[in-house]
Amino acid sequence: MASSPEAASTSHQGRSGLSQQRVIELAGALDERLGRQIAFITELDKLKGVLRRSLLIDTSRYENTAEHSWHLAMLALCLAEYAGDDVDLHRALKLVLVHDIVEIDAGDTYIYDVEASRGKEALEQAAADRLFGLLPEDQAAEFRSLWDEYETRDTPTGRFAYALDRLQPLLLNAASGGRSWREHGIAAHQVRAMNGPIVEGSEKLWSLAAAVIDEAVQAGALIPDDDVPRDHDA
Amino acid sequence: MASSPEAASTSHQGRSGLSQQRVIELAGALDERLGRQIAFITELDKLKGVLRRSLLIDTSRYENTAEHSWHLAMLALCLAEYAGDDVDLHRALKLVLVHDIVEIDAGDTYIYDVEASRGKEALEQAAADRLFGLLPEDQAAEFRSLWDEYETRDTPTGRFAYALDRLQPLLLNAASGGRSWREHGIAAHQVRAMNGPIVEGSEKLWSLAAAVIDEAVQAGALIPDDDVPRDHDA
Structure with missing residues (x-):
C-alpha cells in the first residue's frame, strides 16, 4: 500500500x-x-495562532480561535435542548466549527471595537474566497454556505449558532472575574446590546446571559449604565 | 427578563x-x-491547558487538546467521503469533540510512551466519572457512551473517528518537518504500528498515512526499520 x-x-x-x-x-x-x-x-x-480578547477562566492567557470553536461545539452539544424545534443540530455544529475560519487571514475583531468592525467585512470575504477556495469546488461551496448562514443569521440554526458564539465569551469573561471587561472599560449597555441577539437563538440562554450581566455590574466588572453617556445607536 | x-x-x-x-x-x-x-x-x-506532544505546523509551540479536538472535527467534515456508508457522520463529529475530555484530569499520554500508557485506563475512567458526572444524568450517560464508542472502536463510526485521531498528528508532525519525531527518537515501525488502525477507518486515508511515513523515513525524520531492533509486539 x-x-x-x-x-x-x-x-x-x-x-x-x-x-x-x-x-x-x-x-x-x-x-x-x-x-x-x-x-x-x-x-x-493557523487558526490556533489567532488570539481573541477573552482570557481563559484561569486568566493564564488569551483564548485562541481554534479552541474557542471547539468550546462552542461543546456548548452546541450540551445546550441543544434550548434550541427551537426548527434548529438543525447537526448543521449548528458545523456552523460553529466553521464560523471563524476566515480569521486565519482577517484576524479576530473585538466586538466592542466599532472602528475595526467597519473594515471587517471586505477582509473576511477575501479570506473566505482564499481559504474555502483551497477545497474542491463542491466542498468550497458547502463551507461557504455554512459561513454565510452563520453571518446572515437568517435561519433558526444560524441564530442558535450565533447565540452560542455570544454566550461563550460572556461565560468566560464572567468566570474569569471580568478582567477582560475591566481592562477594556466595557459598559453594561454595550454588553447588553452585543449579546441581545442571544434571545433570538434561545430565551432560556438569554435569561442566563442577563443574570450574568447583572451580576458583573454588581461585582464592578462592567460599568453601570448610569455612569456613562448612553449610546443611542446601541 | x-x-x-x-x-x-x-x-x-x-x-x-x-x-x-x-x-x-x-x-x-x-x-x-x-x-x-x-x-x-x-x-x-481546562482542556485548553492540556498540552500534547505534537507541535503546531509553524513549530511555535505544542498543540493543546482543545484545539486538537477542533482540528479533528474539521477533518471529520472535510474527509467524510472516505468513511464507509455505515459511518454515522453526525455521531463521528460528536465522538471526536468528546474523545479527549478525560485528559482534563488524566492528562495527555504520548502514544509512544508504553510505560505511561499502562496506568492510563484507570485514570481515564475516574476522569470520565467526575467530568461527565457534572452533567444531568441523561447527558452524562450520553457523553459516556460517546467516549466508550471511541475507546472501544467497536463500531464503524468509532473506527473512523479513531482513524482521524491518528491521521491528524501524523499530518502535523510531517508538515512541521518531523521535529517531534526526531526529538523523541521515534522509529518508522512504531509509527506504522500505532497508525495501522487508520486502515480500519478508511483505506484511502491509510494510503496517505503510509506515503507520509515513507517520506518521513526518506527525510530522516523517522528512524528506518533497519536501524533498530524490531519490537515483535508492535
Whole structure:
C-alpha cells in the first residue's frame, strides 16, 4: 500500500525534508481531490495562532480561535435542548466549527471595537474566497454556505449558532472575574446590546446571559449604565 | 427578563466578585439542570491547558487538546467521503469533540510512551466519572457512551473517528518537518504500528498515512526499520 522506497526517493529528489507543501503534494499524488482537502486541513492549523480578547477562566492567557470553536461545539452539544424545534443540530455544529475560519487571514475583531468592525467585512470575504477556495469546488461551496448562514443569521440554526458564539465569551469573561471587561472599560449597555441577539437563538440562554450581566455590574466588572453617556445607536 | 438590581444585590451578599462558581450558581438559580450544564461547560475550559506532544505546523509551540479536538472535527467534515456508508457522520463529529475530555484530569499520554500508557485506563475512567458526572444524568450517560464508542472502536463510526485521531498528528508532525519525531527518537515501525488502525477507518486515508511515513523515513525524520531492533509486539 505504501509507495516503494525507490518511488519515494525519486519524488523526494532535490528536497531537503518534510514540509506542509510536501505533505500536500503527497496527498495530491494519490488523488488530486485529497490533495486539495489536505491543503485546507493543514492551513487550518493557523487558526490556533489567532488570539481573541477573552482570557481563559484561569486568566493564564488569551483564548485562541481554534479552541474557542471547539468550546462552542461543546456548548452546541450540551445546550441543544434550548434550541427551537426548527434548529438543525447537526448543521449548528458545523456552523460553529466553521464560523471563524476566515480569521486565519482577517484576524479576530473585538466586538466592542466599532472602528475595526467597519473594515471587517471586505477582509473576511477575501479570506473566505482564499481559504474555502483551497477545497474542491463542491466542498468550497458547502463551507461557504455554512459561513454565510452563520453571518446572515437568517435561519433558526444560524441564530442558535450565533447565540452560542455570544454566550461563550460572556461565560468566560464572567468566570474569569471580568478582567477582560475591566481592562477594556466595557459598559453594561454595550454588553447588553452585543449579546441581545442571544434571545433570538434561545430565551432560556438569554435569561442566563442577563443574570450574568447583572451580576458583573454588581461585582464592578462592567460599568453601570448610569455612569456613562448612553449610546443611542446601541 | 434580567433580575432587578435589588435581587442581584441580595444574591451577591458576602461575595467579593465574579467567579466560575458564581456563574454556575446563577445558572443553577434559573434552573438546576442548566446549572449542571454550565458547570460542565466551564470546566471544559481546562482542556485548553492540556498540552500534547505534537507541535503546531509553524513549530511555535505544542498543540493543546482543545484545539486538537477542533482540528479533528474539521477533518471529520472535510474527509467524510472516505468513511464507509455505515459511518454515522453526525455521531463521528460528536465522538471526536468528546474523545479527549478525560485528559482534563488524566492528562495527555504520548502514544509512544508504553510505560505511561499502562496506568492510563484507570485514570481515564475516574476522569470520565467526575467530568461527565457534572452533567444531568441523561447527558452524562450520553457523553459516556460517546467516549466508550471511541475507546472501544467497536463500531464503524468509532473506527473512523479513531482513524482521524491518528491521521491528524501524523499530518502535523510531517508538515512541521518531523521535529517531534526526531526529538523523541521515534522509529518508522512504531509509527506504522500505532497508525495501522487508520486502515480500519478508511483505506484511502491509510494510503496517505503510509506515503507520509515513507517520506518521513526518506527525510530522516523517522528512524528506518533497519536501524533498530524490531519490537515483535508492535
